[in-house]
Amino acid sequence: MNQSRKLCQLCGLPLTEDQSFLSLLGIMSTDSNNLCEDCCNQLVLINDIFCPNCGRLQATPEMCFDCIRWQNKGYPLLEHRAIYQYNDVMKTYMQQYKFNGDFLLKDLFNHDLIRLIDSIDKDIVVPIPVSHYTMQTRGFNQVSGMLNGQTLSDILSVTASKKDHQSQFGRRERMNRQQPFALSVSSQLVVGQRILLVDDVYTTGNTMYHAANLLYQAGAKTVKSISLAR
Ligand SMILES: [Zn+2]
Ligand SMILES: [Zn+2]
Structure with missing residues:
Protein backbone atom coordinates (compact mmCIF):
# COMPACT_ATOMS: atom_id res chain seq x y z
CA MET A 1 0.00 0.00 0.00
CA ASN A 2 1.54 3.27 -1.07
CA GLN A 3 -0.03 6.05 1.06
CA SER A 4 1.66 8.83 -0.89
CA ARG A 5 -0.34 7.99 -4.01
CA LYS A 6 -3.62 8.97 -2.40
CA LEU A 7 -5.14 12.14 -3.81
CA CYS A 8 -7.07 14.91 -2.09
CA GLN A 9 -10.75 14.28 -2.83
CA LEU A 10 -11.49 17.97 -3.28
CA CYS A 11 -8.57 19.49 -5.21
CA GLY A 12 -6.98 16.33 -6.58
CA LEU A 13 -3.45 17.04 -5.31
CA PRO A 14 -1.42 14.11 -3.95
CA LEU A 15 -1.49 13.65 -0.16
CA THR A 16 1.76 13.56 1.82
CA GLU A 17 2.82 11.22 4.65
CA ASP A 18 2.50 14.15 7.09
CA GLN A 19 -1.22 14.37 6.50
CA SER A 20 -1.78 10.71 7.29
CA PHE A 21 0.20 11.34 10.45
CA LEU A 22 -1.96 14.34 11.42
CA SER A 23 -5.11 12.31 10.98
CA LEU A 24 -3.58 9.51 13.07
CA LEU A 25 -3.13 11.98 15.89
CA GLY A 26 -6.73 13.07 15.49
CA ILE A 27 -5.70 16.66 14.83
CA MET A 28 -7.94 17.01 11.82
CA SER A 29 -11.65 16.88 12.40
CA THR A 30 -13.02 14.93 9.48
CA ASP A 31 -12.00 11.97 7.37
CA SER A 32 -8.99 14.07 6.62
CA ASN A 33 -6.89 11.25 5.27
CA ASN A 34 -8.83 12.00 2.09
CA LEU A 35 -8.24 15.77 2.14
CA CYS A 36 -5.02 17.72 1.63
CA GLU A 37 -3.78 20.14 4.25
CA ASP A 38 -4.84 23.22 2.24
CA CYS A 39 -8.41 22.00 1.85
CA CYS A 40 -8.55 20.94 5.53
CA ASN A 41 -7.30 24.34 6.63
CA GLN A 42 -10.05 26.04 4.67
CA LEU A 43 -12.81 24.09 6.40
CA VAL A 44 -14.25 26.24 9.20
CA LEU A 45 -15.85 24.29 12.04
CA ILE A 46 -18.78 26.03 13.75
CA ASN A 47 -18.01 25.11 17.35
CA ASP A 48 -17.40 28.38 19.15
CA ILE A 49 -19.91 31.23 19.05
CA PHE A 50 -23.01 30.82 16.92
CA CYS A 51 -26.69 31.70 16.79
CA PRO A 52 -28.40 29.29 19.24
CA ASN A 53 -31.27 28.75 16.84
CA CYS A 54 -29.82 28.51 13.32
CA GLY A 55 -26.21 27.61 14.08
CA ARG A 56 -24.81 30.60 12.15
CA LEU A 57 -21.19 31.42 12.97
CA GLN A 58 -21.27 34.93 14.42
CA ALA A 59 -19.62 37.29 16.92
CA THR A 60 -22.23 37.00 19.70
CA PRO A 61 -24.20 34.08 21.21
CA GLU A 62 -27.52 35.92 20.83
CA MET A 63 -30.22 34.77 18.44
CA CYS A 64 -29.67 36.34 14.99
ZN1 LIG B 1 -7.09 19.54 -1.44
ZN1 LIG C 1 -30.08 32.45 13.75
Whole structure:
Protein backbone atom coordinates (compact mmCIF):
# COMPACT_ATOMS: atom_id res chain seq x y z
CA MET A 1 0.00 0.00 0.00
CA ASN A 2 1.54 3.27 -1.07
CA GLN A 3 -0.03 6.05 1.06
CA SER A 4 1.66 8.83 -0.89
CA ARG A 5 -0.34 7.99 -4.01
CA LYS A 6 -3.62 8.97 -2.40
CA LEU A 7 -5.14 12.14 -3.81
CA CYS A 8 -7.07 14.91 -2.09
CA GLN A 9 -10.75 14.28 -2.83
CA LEU A 10 -11.49 17.97 -3.28
CA CYS A 11 -8.57 19.49 -5.21
CA GLY A 12 -6.98 16.33 -6.58
CA LEU A 13 -3.45 17.04 -5.31
CA PRO A 14 -1.42 14.11 -3.95
CA LEU A 15 -1.49 13.65 -0.16
CA THR A 16 1.76 13.56 1.82
CA GLU A 17 2.82 11.22 4.65
CA ASP A 18 2.50 14.15 7.09
CA GLN A 19 -1.22 14.37 6.50
CA SER A 20 -1.78 10.71 7.29
CA PHE A 21 0.20 11.34 10.45
CA LEU A 22 -1.96 14.34 11.42
CA SER A 23 -5.11 12.31 10.98
CA LEU A 24 -3.58 9.51 13.07
CA LEU A 25 -3.13 11.98 15.89
CA GLY A 26 -6.73 13.07 15.49
CA ILE A 27 -5.70 16.66 14.83
CA MET A 28 -7.94 17.01 11.82
CA SER A 29 -11.65 16.88 12.40
CA THR A 30 -13.02 14.93 9.48
CA ASP A 31 -12.00 11.97 7.37
CA SER A 32 -8.99 14.07 6.62
CA ASN A 33 -6.89 11.25 5.27
CA ASN A 34 -8.83 12.00 2.09
CA LEU A 35 -8.24 15.77 2.14
CA CYS A 36 -5.02 17.72 1.63
CA GLU A 37 -3.78 20.14 4.25
CA ASP A 38 -4.84 23.22 2.24
CA CYS A 39 -8.41 22.00 1.85
CA CYS A 40 -8.55 20.94 5.53
CA ASN A 41 -7.30 24.34 6.63
CA GLN A 42 -10.05 26.04 4.67
CA LEU A 43 -12.81 24.09 6.40
CA VAL A 44 -14.25 26.24 9.20
CA LEU A 45 -15.85 24.29 12.04
CA ILE A 46 -18.78 26.03 13.75
CA ASN A 47 -18.01 25.11 17.35
CA ASP A 48 -17.40 28.38 19.15
CA ILE A 49 -19.91 31.23 19.05
CA PHE A 50 -23.01 30.82 16.92
CA CYS A 51 -26.69 31.70 16.79
CA PRO A 52 -28.40 29.29 19.24
CA ASN A 53 -31.27 28.75 16.84
CA CYS A 54 -29.82 28.51 13.32
CA GLY A 55 -26.21 27.61 14.08
CA ARG A 56 -24.81 30.60 12.15
CA LEU A 57 -21.19 31.42 12.97
CA GLN A 58 -21.27 34.93 14.42
CA ALA A 59 -19.62 37.29 16.92
CA THR A 60 -22.23 37.00 19.70
CA PRO A 61 -24.20 34.08 21.21
CA GLU A 62 -27.52 35.92 20.83
CA MET A 63 -30.22 34.77 18.44
CA CYS A 64 -29.67 36.34 14.99
CA PHE A 65 -32.04 38.71 13.20
CA ASP A 66 -33.26 36.04 10.77
CA CYS A 67 -34.25 33.74 13.61
CA ILE A 68 -36.04 36.54 15.47
CA ARG A 69 -38.01 37.07 12.27
CA TRP A 70 -38.99 33.36 12.10
CA GLN A 71 -39.99 33.54 15.76
CA ASN A 72 -42.08 36.66 15.14
CA LYS A 73 -43.87 34.83 12.32
CA GLY A 74 -44.93 32.25 14.90
CA TYR A 75 -42.74 29.34 13.83
CA PRO A 76 -41.51 27.01 16.62
CA LEU A 77 -37.72 27.36 16.60
CA LEU A 78 -35.51 24.58 15.24
CA GLU A 79 -32.34 24.76 17.37
CA HIS A 80 -30.53 24.12 14.09
CA ARG A 81 -26.90 22.99 14.25
CA ALA A 82 -24.44 23.02 11.37
CA ILE A 83 -20.95 21.55 11.36
CA TYR A 84 -19.07 23.74 8.87
CA GLN A 85 -19.32 27.26 7.57
CA TYR A 86 -20.61 27.34 3.98
CA ASN A 87 -17.45 28.94 2.58
CA ASP A 88 -15.61 28.47 -0.71
CA VAL A 89 -14.21 25.04 0.07
CA MET A 90 -17.64 23.77 1.19
CA LYS A 91 -19.17 25.24 -1.97
CA THR A 92 -16.55 23.37 -4.00
CA TYR A 93 -17.40 20.22 -2.13
CA MET A 94 -21.16 20.61 -2.72
CA GLN A 95 -20.58 21.46 -6.36
CA GLN A 96 -18.45 18.39 -6.99
CA TYR A 97 -20.66 16.10 -4.97
CA LYS A 98 -24.09 17.27 -6.12
CA PHE A 99 -23.73 18.71 -9.55
CA ASN A 100 -20.88 16.70 -11.01
CA GLY A 101 -22.37 13.52 -9.60
CA ASP A 102 -19.18 12.52 -7.80
CA PHE A 103 -20.80 9.95 -5.57
CA LEU A 104 -17.43 8.96 -4.06
CA LEU A 105 -17.51 12.22 -2.10
CA LYS A 106 -20.57 11.13 -0.18
CA ASP A 107 -18.62 9.62 2.72
CA LEU A 108 -16.20 12.51 3.25
CA PHE A 109 -18.21 14.02 6.12
CA ASN A 110 -20.14 10.90 7.13
CA HIS A 111 -18.51 10.55 10.57
CA ASP A 112 -19.03 14.24 11.39
CA LEU A 113 -22.72 14.00 10.51
CA ILE A 114 -23.34 10.72 12.34
CA ARG A 115 -21.61 12.07 15.45
CA LEU A 116 -23.84 15.17 15.45
CA ILE A 117 -26.99 13.09 14.85
CA ASP A 118 -26.04 10.77 17.73
CA SER A 119 -25.72 13.76 20.07
CA ILE A 120 -29.31 14.93 19.54
CA ASP A 121 -32.41 13.40 21.18
CA LYS A 122 -34.86 12.25 18.50
CA ASP A 123 -37.09 9.35 17.47
CA ILE A 124 -36.61 9.51 13.72
CA VAL A 125 -34.13 11.11 11.30
CA VAL A 126 -35.69 12.61 8.19
CA PRO A 127 -33.59 13.72 5.20
CA ILE A 128 -34.86 16.71 3.24
CA PRO A 129 -36.04 15.13 -0.03
CA VAL A 130 -35.08 16.14 -3.56
CA SER A 131 -37.61 16.68 -6.33
CA HIS A 132 -38.52 14.06 -8.90
CA TYR A 133 -36.67 16.18 -11.47
CA THR A 134 -33.48 16.27 -9.37
CA MET A 135 -33.72 12.55 -8.74
CA GLN A 136 -33.92 11.98 -12.49
CA THR A 137 -31.08 14.32 -13.39
CA ARG A 138 -28.73 13.89 -10.41
CA GLY A 139 -29.63 10.30 -9.72
CA PHE A 140 -29.45 10.47 -5.93
CA ASN A 141 -30.51 12.43 -2.86
CA GLN A 142 -27.32 14.15 -1.69
CA VAL A 143 -28.52 14.24 1.93
CA SER A 144 -29.29 10.52 2.18
CA GLY A 145 -26.04 9.82 0.35
CA MET A 146 -23.99 11.44 3.12
CA LEU A 147 -25.73 9.48 5.88
CA ASN A 148 -24.51 5.96 5.20
CA GLY A 149 -25.08 3.79 8.31
CA GLN A 150 -27.89 5.94 9.71
CA THR A 151 -31.49 4.68 9.69
CA LEU A 152 -33.54 7.24 7.77
CA SER A 153 -37.28 7.83 7.56
CA ASP A 154 -38.18 9.07 4.09
CA ILE A 155 -41.51 10.54 5.12
CA LEU A 156 -41.31 13.74 3.04
CA SER A 157 -41.62 14.27 -0.69
CA VAL A 158 -41.30 17.35 -2.89
CA THR A 159 -44.45 18.66 -4.54
CA ALA A 160 -43.03 21.79 -6.19
CA SER A 161 -42.38 21.50 -9.90
CA LYS A 162 -39.14 22.22 -11.73
CA LYS A 163 -40.04 25.82 -12.47
CA ASP A 164 -40.34 26.49 -8.75
CA HIS A 165 -36.77 25.36 -8.23
CA GLN A 166 -35.34 27.81 -5.73
CA SER A 167 -32.20 28.82 -7.59
CA GLN A 168 -34.19 31.08 -9.92
CA PHE A 169 -35.77 33.04 -7.09
CA GLY A 170 -34.34 35.80 -4.96
CA ARG A 171 -34.17 35.64 -1.19
CA ARG A 172 -37.50 37.37 -0.58
CA GLU A 173 -39.37 35.19 -3.05
CA ARG A 174 -37.87 32.08 -1.48
CA MET A 175 -39.16 33.17 1.92
CA ASN A 176 -42.67 33.60 0.54
CA ARG A 177 -42.78 30.47 -1.54
CA GLN A 178 -45.59 28.01 -1.01
CA GLN A 179 -45.12 24.79 0.92
CA PRO A 180 -42.85 22.64 -1.31
CA PHE A 181 -43.25 19.42 0.69
CA ALA A 182 -45.90 16.79 1.33
CA LEU A 183 -46.06 13.80 3.66
CA SER A 184 -45.35 10.56 1.82
CA VAL A 185 -46.64 8.41 4.69
CA SER A 186 -49.72 8.37 6.90
CA SER A 187 -49.59 11.12 9.53
CA GLN A 188 -50.03 8.38 12.15
CA LEU A 189 -46.31 7.72 11.71
CA VAL A 190 -45.58 11.35 12.62
CA VAL A 191 -47.85 11.88 15.62
CA GLY A 192 -45.91 12.30 18.86
CA GLN A 193 -42.52 11.82 17.17
CA ARG A 194 -39.40 13.83 17.96
CA ILE A 195 -38.07 14.49 14.47
CA LEU A 196 -34.58 15.47 13.36
CA LEU A 197 -34.46 16.99 9.87
CA VAL A 198 -31.19 16.78 7.94
CA ASP A 199 -30.16 18.92 4.97
CA ASP A 200 -26.83 19.53 3.25
CA VAL A 201 -26.87 23.34 3.59
CA TYR A 202 -28.97 25.76 5.65
CA THR A 203 -29.27 29.08 3.84
CA THR A 204 -32.45 31.10 4.40
CA GLY A 205 -34.11 28.54 6.68
CA ASN A 206 -37.04 28.43 4.26
CA THR A 207 -36.62 24.73 3.47
CA MET A 208 -36.36 23.66 7.10
CA TYR A 209 -39.25 25.82 8.34
CA HIS A 210 -41.58 24.59 5.60
CA ALA A 211 -40.70 20.98 6.40
CA ALA A 212 -41.05 21.56 10.15
CA ASN A 213 -44.37 23.33 9.68
CA LEU A 214 -45.79 20.37 7.75
CA LEU A 215 -44.54 17.91 10.39
CA TYR A 216 -46.00 19.92 13.26
CA GLN A 217 -49.33 20.07 11.43
CA ALA A 218 -49.18 16.27 11.14
CA GLY A 219 -48.73 15.98 14.90
CA ALA A 220 -44.95 15.83 15.46
CA LYS A 221 -43.94 16.40 19.08
CA THR A 222 -40.75 18.33 18.29
CA VAL A 223 -38.82 19.13 15.12
CA LYS A 224 -35.13 20.01 15.21
CA SER A 225 -32.67 20.23 12.35
CA ILE A 226 -29.05 19.92 11.33
CA SER A 227 -27.01 20.48 8.19
CA LEU A 228 -23.47 19.86 7.07
CA ALA A 229 -22.97 23.54 6.30
CA ARG A 230 -24.45 26.90 7.23
ZN1 LIG B 1 -7.09 19.54 -1.44
ZN1 LIG C 1 -30.08 32.45 13.75
